[in-house]
Amino acid sequence: QNNHVVICSAESELLLRKASKAGLIKYVPGDTAFEIQSQSPSPQQKQALDLVKAVLAKTHTTGIQEAINYAVFDLLKFITVYPVEDEAKLSNKDGVILPDARLLLAGSSAKDLAGTIHADLAKGFLFAIDAKTKLRISADHILQDGDVIKIVSSMSRG
Numbered sequence: 001q002n003n004h005v006v007i008c009s010a011e012s013e014l015l016l017r018k019a020s021k022a023g024l025i026k027y028v029p030g031d032t033a034f035e036i037q038s039q040s041p042s043p044q045q046k047q048a049l050d051l052v053k054a055v056l057a058k059t060h061t062t063g064i065q066e067a068i069n070y071a072v073f074d075l076l077k078f079i080t081v082y083p084v085e086d087e088a089k090l091s092n093k094d095g096v097i098l099p100d101a102r103l104l105l106a107g108s109s110a111k112d113l114a115g116t117i118h119a120d121l122a123k124g125f126l127f128a129i130d131a132k133t134k135l136r137i138s139a140d141h142i143l144q145d146g147d148v149i150k151i152v153s154s155m156s157r158g
Contacts, residue, residue: 004070008063012052016062019049030065032056077106079145081113087131087150104143111139114151124155 016034020027024041027034033056034049041049055062072078081102085092092099102116115122127136131148143149 004074006063006067006070007059008067009052009055009059010062010064012055013062013064015048015052019045025049030061030069032060072103073145078103079106079108079143079147081108081143081145082148083113083117084131084148084150087129087134087148090131090148098148106145108143109139110137110141110143110149110151113143113149114153117151120155121151121153124153126152126154128152 013029016025016027017029019025020034024038024045025034025036034052036049038045052062081104082090082098083100083102084090084098086095089095089097091097102113104112104116110128111122111125114125114128125139127138128141129135129150129152130137131150137149
């Protein structure tokens with residue numbers, strides 16, 4: 001039996017996310033540290049942030065993002081796929097690079113990806129293009145984690 005244990009501090013993660021949302025700190029979930037943005041945190045805020053710093057000094061993480069990632073990718077077997085409209089620039093029609101990420105079950109096909117974007121894209125699916133290899137792929141091509149895919153369909157999204 002494979003047991004996976006993640007040490008977590010949900011209270012620390014919640015505090016960090018709320019402080020980040022309020023602009024008090026710069027923090028990305030899963031990071032091992034945070035940066036105070038405000039020049040003058042209140043004494044209570046400073047005390048709370050110092051407590052979280054002490055937690056991070058010992059554990060190097062709140063553990064929450066690691067637990068989520070383990071559940072999603074290892075237990076539930078999801079993969080991340082990046083749909084794009086321009087396979088050369090890896091962007092959408094507005095030029096935003098890798099604008100979206102889709103979580104799909106491992107074993108999902110290119111046509112499955114199209115269906116998560118819009119039912120009409122799946123209905124009119126012609127082929128897809130793997131942006132990394134520049135090769136055409138079929139509707140039943142099984143996608144891999146990290147694939148960047150352009151869907152070519154006879155039906156537009158509107």
